[in-house]
Amino acid sequence: MVAQSTVQLEPTFGQRIEVKLSPGKRKRLESVSDSRGVIGALAIDQRDALRKLFSAELKIEKHAVKREQLEEFKSVVVRALSPHASAVLLEPQYGLRAAAQRSSSCGLLMAYEVSGYDPIIPGRIPRLLEGWSVGRLVDAGAHGIKVLLYYALSDAPEITDRKRAWVERVGWECAGRDVPFFLEIVPYQAGMDEQSPEFARCKPDILTSAMKEFSQSRYCVDVLKVGVPVTMAYVQGSAASDGTFVHDRKDALDLFRRAAEATSKPFLFLSAGVSHRVFNEALELAGEAGVHFCGVLCGRATWKDGVGVFVRGGAQALQKWLETDGVQNIRAVNTSLRHATPWSEKYPANE
DSSP: OOOOOOOOOSOOTTOOOOOOOOHHHHHHHHHTSOTTSOEEEEEOOOSHHHHHHHHHHHTSOGGGSOHHHHHHHHHHHHHHHGGGOSEEEEOTTTOHHHHTTSOTTOEEEEEOBOSSOOTTSTTOOOOBOTTOOHHHHHHTTOSEEEEEEEEOTTSOHHHHHHHHHHHHHHHHHHHHTTOOEEEEEEEOOTTOOTTSHHHHHHHHHHHHHHHHHTTSGGGOOOEEEEOOSSOGGGBTTOTTOOSOOSBOHHHHHHHHHHHHHTOSSOEEEEOTTOOHHHHHHHHHHHHHHTOOOOEEEEOHHHHTTHHHHHHHHHHHHHHHHIIIIIHHHHHHHHHHGGGOOOGGGTSOTTO
C-alpha cells in the first residue's frame, strides 16, 4: 500500500504545513498543473446539468436529449479549449470521446460519482458510477479522480457518518492506485433555497466546517475543490448584486481567510455555474484576501453560452464561438490565476 499523507490539523493562516505525498501522486498532480504548479482546469463533467441546458434550448424533456449531442458538444469544447487549460475534468459516461481529443499538454481528471442525487432519499446521499472503479478510470487515462459530496450541518448524524465513510472508501481506493483524490464539497442546508440570502448567511460556516473535516488524513484527500465561501450576489459592491447585501467587502474578505485557515490541504475554486464575470470577480476577492488557493476548475462560466450556439448552428458554429468567446472566457480566468499559488506549498518536494 502507498504511504499516506500525514497532516497537522488546524493550521494558522499562511503557515506551511508538512504533508507527505507519494511520488506517484506527485507526478500525476504535475500532469494536471501548469509550469508554476497551479491548476487551471476546464470542467465539463456535467451530465444532468448539461441535459438541462440542452432541454431548455431544444424545448424538449431532459431524457429526450440525445447522447450523441452531449458527446459531440463535449468533444468540440475540449478540442477548442484544452490548449488553454492545464487539465480537463470529464466523466466516463459521455466524456471518453472528448478525453481522447484534448491537447497533449492537458491532463485529465475523471469524475467517479453519479450525477445529482435522489430527492426522495433524505440527505443527498452520494453514489459511485456502476461499472467503474478508480483503477478503470486510471486505465482510461485519468491523472486524478474527483467525487462530489453534498454537505450540510443540518444532516442527521447517521447521514453525516455515512457520507464520511463514503469519502474514506474513495480515498483509500485512490491511495491503492497511487492517484490524486480531488474532493468537491457542495454546501447545502435542508429546506433552504440555496439562492436565498438566508443560505448565503450560513454557507460560509458549512463550507469551513467541511474543509476542516476532510483535511484529516483518514480521508486521503489530496486536493479540495470548493466554491468560494460567499455568495457574490449578496456581497456589497459586487457586480452580481441586486442591492440585497449579506456581507460587506470586509466581511467577505474575512470569510475567505477563515475558510483557508480551516484546511491543511491545497484547494482550488470552482465556478459553481456563475458567469465568467462573477467568477473572475470572486477570484479577485480571493487574491485581495491573500488566500493561497492552488487554482480553479471552471466549467459553465466558460462554455455555457455555447450550448445555444451548438443547438442552433451545430458543431462548426460552436467551434467558431469557442475560438472567440470561449477562448476569451478561459483566458480571463487564467489571468486571475496570477493570485494562485502552487499546490507544492502544501506538498514540499524535499519531504
